[in-house]
Amino acid sequence: MVLDEVAKVRVSTMINGAPMELLLAPYQSLLGTLRDTVGLTGTKEGCNDGNCGACTVNLDGRIVDSCMVLGVEADGKRVETIEGMATPEGLHSLQQAFLEEAALQCGVCTPGFLVSAKALLDKEPRPSEARIRLWLAGNLCRCTGYDKIVRAVQRASEAGPERS
Amino acid sequence: MHPFRYVRATTVDEVVSVLSEYGPRARCLAGGTDILAQVRAGGYELDAIVDIKGVPDVMRMDQDGHGLHIGAAVPCYRLYEDEQVCSDYPGIIDAASMIGGIQIQSRASLGGNLCNASPSADSVAPLIVHHTTAIIAGPDGTRQVPVEAFCTSPGQTVLERGEFLVGFRIPKPLAWFGAAYQRFIPRNEMDIAVVGVGSSVVLDASGERVQSARIALAAVGPTPILATEAGASLAGQEATPEAISAAAKLAREAASPIIDMRGTVEHRRHLVEVLTVRTLKKAVQRAREV
Numbered sequence: 001m002v003l004d005e006v007a008k009v010r011v012s013t014m015i016n017g018a019p020m021e022l023l024l025a026p027y028q029s030l031l032g033t034l035r036d037t038v039g040l041t042g043t044k045e046g047c048n049d050g051n052c053g054a055c056t057v058n059l060d061g062r063i064v065d066s067c068m069v070l071g072v073e074a075d076g077k078r079v080e081t082i083e084g085m086a087t088p089e090g091l092h093s094l095q096q097a098f099l100e101e102a103a104l105q106c107g108v109c110t111p112g113f114l115v116s117a118k119a120l121l122d123k124e125p126r127p128s129e130a131r132i133r134l135w136l137a138g139n140l141c142r143c144t145g146y147d148k149i150v151r152a153v154q155r156a157s158e159a160g161p162e163r164s
Numbered sequence: 165m166h167p168f169r170y171v172r173a174t175t176v177d178e179v180v181s182v183l184s185e186y187g188p189r190a191r192c193l194a195g196g197t198d199i200l201a202q203v204r205a206g207g208y209e210l211d212a213i214v215d216i217k218g219v220p221d222v223m224r225m226d227q228d229g230h231g232l233h234i235g236a237a238v239p240c241y242r243l244y245e246d247e248q249v250c251s252d253y254p255g256i257i258d259a260a261s262m263i264g265g266i267q268i269q270s271r272a273s274l275g276g277n278l279c280n281a282s283p284s285a286d287s288v289a290p291l292i293v294h295h296t297t298a299i300i301a302g303p304d305g306t307r308q309v310p311v312e313a314f315c316t317s318p319g320q321t322v323l324e325r326g327e328f329l330v331g332f333r334i335p336k337p338l339a340w341f342g343a344a345y346q347r348f349i350p351r352n353e354m355d356i357a358v359v360g361v362g363s364s365v366v367l368d369a370s371g372e373r374v375q376s377a378r379i380a381l382a383a384v385g386p387t388p389i390l391a392t393e394a395g396a397s398l399a400g401q402e403a404t405p406e407a408i409s410a411a412a413k414l415a416r417e418a419a420s421p422i423i424d425m426r427g428t429v430e431h432r433r434h435l436v437e438v439l440t441v442r443t444l445k446k447a448v449q450r451a452r453e454v
Binding site for chain 2: 075
């Protein structure tokens with residue numbers, strides 16, 4: 001079978017609150033769809049096989065590795081990416097806390113950590129340190145040694161109701 | 165990646181029809197956490213992928229007086245977020261909460277874990293000790309296979325052309341039933357089992373004597389292993405440390421591990437014994453909690 005013989009699939013999805021109609025090759029990942037088709041390059045490719053969490057996005061309220069999802073599976077679903085986190089008024093409290101705690105160096109893992117951590121705080125506003133570490137086990141960072149990341153999440157958690 | 169067609173099926177018949185047409189050139193897509201990685205790595209080429217998540221039976225999870233149905237594509241989080249399932253099926257919950265990280269648990273399913281047929285699959289040993297039956301649909305209708313008979317060798321299963329796994333039937337646990345699954349990995353999370361052991365027990369009404377027990381082993385043979393003799397050795401015995409230790413020695417004998425990057429034969433045999441003791445103790449403790 002050659003590439004041209006596989007029909008593209010029409011997909012209606014909602015990305016960061018905006019409805020989108022896409023025409024996707026069935027074998028294109030959601031990660032590739034976001035970066036190459038939609039042009040949202042904030043979501044990063046790390047391992048591309050479901051280990052590192054750099055490509056984490058929120059799909060219908062659950063965090064997923066977008067490299068392990070087909071773009072066509074986003075049909076009828078809501079996708080939230082790092083681009084949807086800050087508002088015109090300013091950074092999300094997690095983003096601010098990552099800056100203040102210096103919770104990043106090279107930055108490739110950072111969007112994934114932020115999207116994961118946001119899902120945790122949305123669900124559990126005051127997680128314990130152990131809970132944060134367990135929740136973030138699916139996100140790998142090769143620079144920081146994790147302590148700064150965990151502290152940043154704790155700091156954003158303590159910001160509590162002021163969180164945007 | 166080799167280009168494939170994407171079929172979003174909504175009925176069992178539709179899945180069977182695509183799988184019958186394409187044979188080994190088509191696979192089912194549930195959470196995709198194994199299949200997409202394998203296809204991308206060039207493990208095999210597919211001409212079609214059938215997304216089964218639109219088939220109601222495959223996404224259904226419900227209990228009746230006789231037991232629990234878990235659809236093949238139900239993701240792990242739906243299991244551990246259900247309080248009744250957590251209290252009735254603790255061995256399966258142990259596994260569902262440790263497969264991958266949160267991202268993987270959003271998508272990965274017990275059905276996918278079984279059909280991937282990896283010897284180290286975390287959920288298969290606990291499914292076995294919970295006496296689970298796999299429900300298979302195919303061109304000739306449905307059939308049922310005990311989970312311990314589903315995998316035939318690494319990556320291979322009893323599924324014939326046109327067949328797929330619809331879900332699981334797990335009997336409602338008897339009073340005084342307890343189960344547990346544990347694995348050994350070199351770090352705390354996100355790793356593949358060097359050895360995994362699932363155990364279950366049914367105690368008599370005194371809570372002291374074992375009526376029956378099941379022990380299943382992961383990552384110590386070409387398929388998950390039901391250690392029949394080890395489980396049978398506990399029947400009629402008091403749940404003492406000595407009886408548990410004797411059963412663990414039999415479980416060790418039932419293992420036939422290989423040497424690979426994750427461990428040696430001796431290390432794995434040792435781990436089988438240790439984890440059998442721990443999971444049996446945990447299962448007994450859980451059986452005594454009402």
